[in-house]
Each structure stands twice: as C-alpha cells, then as structure tokens.
Amino acid sequence: MTDTKEKKKDVLLKVRDLRIEGYSDEKWIEIVHGVNLTLHRGEVLGLIGESGAGKSTIGLAAMGFARDGCRISGGTVEFDGMELTTTPKSDLRALRGLRIAYVAQSAAASFNPAHKIINQHTEAPVQYRIQKRLQAQEDAMELYEKLRLPNPTEIGFRYPHQVSGGQLQRAMTAMAMACRPDLIIFDEPTTALDVTTQIEVLAAIRDIVDEYNTAAIYITHDLAVVAQMADRIKVLLKGEEVETADTDTMLSSPQEDYTKSLWAVRSFQRPQRSRPKGDVVPVISVQHVDASYTSGEKVLDDVSFDIYEGMTVAVVGESGSGKSTTARCITGLLPPSAGKILFRGEELPADYHNRTKDQLRQAQMIYQMADTALNPKVKISEIIGRPAQFYGKLRGAALKSRVDELLDLIELEPAKFYNRYPPELSGGQKQRIGIARALAAEPSFIICDEVTSALDQLVAEGILKLLDRLQKELNLAYMFITHDLATVRSIADEVVVMRRGKIVEQGPKDEMFTPPHHPYTDLLLSSVPEMDSNWLTTLLEERGVDNVGEAANAK
C-alpha cells in the first residue's frame, strides 16, 4: 500500500472528545467517553474491541448519526471541514450515501428482498442526480467486475436471495461505492461469512478502497482480519480508547495490557486425548446416515463417525455443509432417511418423539445464539432447574441446592443470578446458562453448535476453558460444530471435515493439522486469517486472485 501513502494528503475526518450517551432505565448513561480519531484521505482505520466497546456507535457517529436511544452529547465530528454534530438533519441526509457510505454486517438483512440488487444500487446516484439510471447501471456492472463478482452484467438483475452471502456482501460494498464516497464505514462486513468466502470479500474490499483512494473505518472484533485491512488500528474498551498505532507496530509490540491479552487469546490449548484402547463402545456412533428435508435433495450423504467417552470431536465445514443437520439427526429432530444412530451400542429411535426420557436426557445441546436459546421471560433458576426437576424429579430445597451447585459449576454466583432473567445478562453469561441447562440433565454427550462464534474472543476463551474443565470433571463427550479452525485447534481431539453433506476427511487432530491434507481441508486451513499484515497479500500471490473463495471451492 505504498501508493496510498503518496495519495494521502489532507485530514478527512477529525473526531475530538466524542461523547455518546445511551438511554436506559429512564436515564442517560455515557457509553462513549471522549474518543479522538483522525482519518486522512485514502487511509483505512481499524476499530477493534469486544462487543459493547462502542465500535459501531463510534462508526455511526462518524456519519453524524446516533442510533435510536442514543445521542451525541459532546465533542466534535468534523468531516472535510464540516461540523456534523450541529449540521441540520436535511444536510446530513444529503451527505450520507453521497460522501459517506455504510456497509452493514449482514448484507442479507440489509438488502430489501423485494427489489433487484441493481435497482437498489442505482437508487443513490439517481437520487443525487449524479448519473442517469442507465449510466448508473453500467457503472454498477463495472464495479461488480472490479469486485470480481461472477457474471457482472447479469448478477445485478437478480434478487438478493438469489445470490450467495459472500456475493451479496460484495454487492453491498459496490453499492456503497456507487457515488464514489470519500469515506466508507465497514461494520463487521465479514463476520457472518465462512473463512473461504471471507478472503474473497476482504481482497475485493481492499482493492477497491485502494483504487478509488477512499478512506475507510473498518470495524471488527477479529484481529487477524483487521491486520489485513487497516493502515492503523485503534483498540477500544468500554467506550474508551486503549491505544492507537500503525498496524505493524500494533502487531509486533502492543503497549497496553488489554491489547496484549487480546493478542494472546488464541493461545489456549488443551492436550489432545486419543481413543480408549481395547474394545470400548463409543458413546455416540453415527452410521451411514442419509438425510434430506421434505423430499428434497440429500443434505447428508453416508455420514459416519464415532464419538468416545471423554473426547471432543470437532465437525468442521462451511455453512451449508451439513454440520448442523448431522446434529439434528442425532437429536432426532430430523429423522434420517437411511442409516442409524447408536448410543452406547443401542440404536436410538429416529424420531425424538419415540425416544424414552432417559435417551433424551443423555444427549443435550448447547446453541449458537444464547439469545434465542434461553426463554427471555423465564427466571434463570427455572431455566436451569427445569431439566433437574423434569428428569431427576427434584423438588423444593433439593432442587434449589442443585441449581446452586450448577451455577457454581459454571462459575456464576448463585445468589446474584438465581432470580434474574436472561435479557439482563451479558452474552458470555447467557452462554454459561445454556451450558448449565445442558448439564442439569446429567447427560453423557453434549452437542455444541457454534457455541463461541457469537462471542468475543476473550469471552469465547473463557467458555472453551469452562467446557474443557467440565469435560474432565464429568467425563463428557462433546460433538463440537464449528467453522472456526482456531477453536478446533484449541479444544478438539478428533476432527471431521464436511463438505456438501459428505465427510471429506476425518481423524485425530494432530494428523489433520499436518500435511498432506485432502485439498478441501487444505483450502479451509489456508483460508484462516493469520496475525500477519502480509498474510492476505502472500496468499493472493500464491493462489492468484481468481482462485480464492467460491471460485476455489468449485474446483
């Protein structure tokens, strides 16, 4: 990015002592405590921090915008000589889209499903009378080509649901580029994508921002990603700045303790266990399972693997590879069309309705989204107590002491959490409650469906450590569904790689992480961003720009 350094001239965005307040419990509480930020033309600034650190709020404030229930209470936001905090709303509206654009986390949720992509793309240029409709469409196709979307002349005429997630995210970046803004704010644009697709989007964003000398604020919680994208990185914690430095300086020598802890998060690793010797029956044995949803195509094709007591089997693959469907087959939510599932050598009925209470108790599940996995209107004590009451027939004092014991087990103080409701808890605490609910049934096997992917790295590490401790204490078997290979590396004993409903490769972790791999495993492994600011560049050179993501996957 030597080119940008020459182009970099004047200051584009200058934020001084920015304070933002949020409204909760009938009070205004300060959530951003005086943040400073300077952005030059053509520069990419990475904002990083855990959720609740105020990254997105600051990003939006850079557009002079405060979310519902928030207000900018102090400080200045100066964009190209214009003070945004005092500008009337109508002038701000004219600025947004034209000179400042925003790319949201979930493109699927941000596109209007009822209009074609290109019509949504051309809306801004036509509205601002920069281009006529046809002109804008041609321009859109050109941008699509630059962003390496397949069939650039045709793809815009599809509806959002007709293209894949990674393509949609690139289409959204193209849309943000439509008016050639001076500043784009990327709010976690790749968080919801698979690793293989993520590369493609990252490369596309980086190229186009570079080409048009656009300044960008890149918000993310993934350090490795921000290392690829940003010229400078700013670390935030609870609405305050921790430190700012050039990307390379930040990576090689972080100053503050908090930053160092962020950098060290991925260090957790647990000794690998191997299968018990001799003639031991696995806890769960999946044998030649086929499955499909309502007479459609097969989503699972001849899937078999075993999970032994006290071991963790990680099932890896991108979205749509059939990981979660396998879990649904094991729990009995989706009866397989062929094959069987054995529990300690005994065949389980295909449909969970036909399973006995004890069979249901043995296999528990922990969900990805703790928000939807816990009933918001039920007290914690009841959420955890219900399985104990239901399976163990515990009542009164015995039930209460069991709930206390479980809360102790997941390292939450019983007295403090007993009477609270899920919405009052943080993401990590909710996930812990989800774990406690699974443990309350005293199972021998737990399915963890992407349990850490919605959490920040520090919190996720805490959850992984907890799961590991529980496994040792209670001799549990885990089936760990994930697309995050760092998690696999830290917690798995065996790895199953899935792709399009089939098992590509399986075996002990150490074998799986040492070459030679199956080409697909190789693709997955090499697609995980590394903490090296040249990683993406090197990778693109190795593979060639047209040979990443979906393109590589198709081969």
Added chain:
Amino acid sequence: MNYFVIGFYALLIGSSCLAAYYQKRSLFLLLFTLTLVCFLMGIIGGQPALWFVTVLAGIIALAAGTSYAWREFLVLTLPRDMSRALKTAPLTASFGLFVIFIYAVMGIFAPVIAPHGEAEVISSAFAPADANMLLGADQLGRDVFSRIVYGARNTVGLALAATILAFFIGAIAGLFAAVRKGWLDQIMGRGADVIMSVPSLIFALLMLSIFGTSMLVIVVIVAIIYSPRVYRLTRAVAGNVVVMDYIEAASLRGEGTGYLIRKEILPNSTAPLIAEFGLEFCFVFLLIAGLSFLGLGIQPPTADWGSMVRENATLISFGDVTPLIPAGAIALLTVAVNFVVDWMLFRASGLKE
C-alpha cells in the same frame, strides 16, 4: 365588543407571542392558527361561537389536568413495576385509564350510585332534567341517569364476558395450532375462515333469532364470532415464538404440549394479545350495542346503552340531547380503551418517536 371578546383575543394573541418569543415553534403555530380561526368564527358566529371555543378549551384543559393528576396518583399508589411503566405513559393513556376506572366503579357500585332503579317509573315521559333527575326522563318516565349507571354494568359487563370467552377459545386454539401444526392446524384454520367469511352482524342476528335472546346466548354467540380473529393473531404470534431455540430445547427435553404453551410460549406472546384484547373489546362492545339498538340484544326493561339510544331516538328530531347521552357514553368508552391500547401497542412494539 365587550370585555369577554377583548379578553378572549388578548389571551390568544398574548400567548402566541409568548410561544414565539420562547421559540416553541409547534405551540406557536397551533396557537396562532387558533387565533386566526377564532377571528373568522367571531365574524361569522359572533359571541356564542367564541363561548363554544372557550368551553371546548376548558373541557380539554380539564381532561388534561385530570389525566395528569390521575397519572401521578397511580404512580404513587401502584406497586413499583407498574408505576415505572406509567411514569412514561402519555396523558391520553392516563385519560383512558381514568375513564375506564370511572366506568368500572359505576358498573360495580351501580345500585349504590344510581338514585332510582333501572326499571322504576318515577315521572312523566320525556320529563326535563330537574334536581331529582340529573339527565331527565326517558320515554316511559324512567330516570336516564340511573339507567346509564346500570347500563354500564349490563353493557360493559356483557361485552367483557363475551371478549374474555372469545379470547379463551381463540387463544387456546391458536396456541395449540401453532405447537401441533399439521392437519389440526389446517382444520382449525379453515374453520376460522368459515366463521370470518360470514358478516358478523348478520351471523349474530341469525343465531339470536334461532336460539333466542338470553344473556348467555348473546355472550356465547358473540364470543364465537370474535374468536377466529383472536385465533389468527395468537397463531401468528405463537408461530414466531415456536421456531425459537428454547422451544426446540424444551421439546427435545420431552416436555408436553401443555407445558410448552403455558411456560414457554404464552409469556412471550402476552403483549400483543393484551393489546388485541382492548381492540376486540371495543368491537364486541359496539356489536352488542348495535344488537341492542336493533332490538335483539339485551331485552327491556334491563337498562342498556344501545337500546337506550333506540328508544329515545325520536327525541332527536325535537332537538333534544337525551338519546345522545348513552351514545356519548359508548363513544367515550371506546375512545378511552383505544387510548390505552395504543399506549400498550407502543410499549409492546418497542417503537420510539
């Protein structure tokens, strides 16, 4: 020109100037528009028109003051959770609550409040109001005020019973359909469609002429007519809840339908259901009043607002307001309930301005 007219305009102009000075834009626009309109009204209607405006403003101010005081009273007396919710309630909601409260008191303590019995003939037909009869007499010489008070008990009580029954039927069916899905859902859905496809008033008239017009029959028929709407709403709301992971977790635990409905789904769908309850109550109330007006609802001599309007309708051509009083009572309750429902919907949806 007398002092009243001069004072009237001076007050309006003075307050608009004050509003303009303190930069209250919307208030200024309102006041000054009112001033201009009043100029016009003064020219056309003379002093009586200005009196009308003054009285109207007085009534609105009185209502606003009452609502404010009522809200503060409720905030201070009610338990903590409810008073917190009420603190942010708009004045309209507080006004609605106040009216509902008054009606409830009127209905519950009707025999104590009403000076005469509901069927008691105490004077000549259509006697004007006097110290004994606050609102005059009706076509048979019964006290209109007493009948209004008893009417609150009969009409509102009947509507409440019918709405509760409709909710009971509709909500249980809706929740059941959402959990069970499949053919049961289909059958119930089509059944609801059939009931909804018949115009409600005609359906009610037909059923009432078949089964007679006892209170019980009215309640059951009205409940059946309105339960499909509740069913549809409940099924839609519960349908969104059923797909949540916590429902999946509970069914994988082996919980029965009853537990799922009671503990997992119902607590998450109460807000829209309560709002719908208020709306449905208004419709049911109007339907029952309409049935009474047509002579098929509550039978005389039982006091009822709908039939009171009909019985005194002839007076309208003589310029008397007596038939408008029960009609006004119906209108006031409907508006009041809607105010409260609006506020609840606003809270449930989590909308901000």
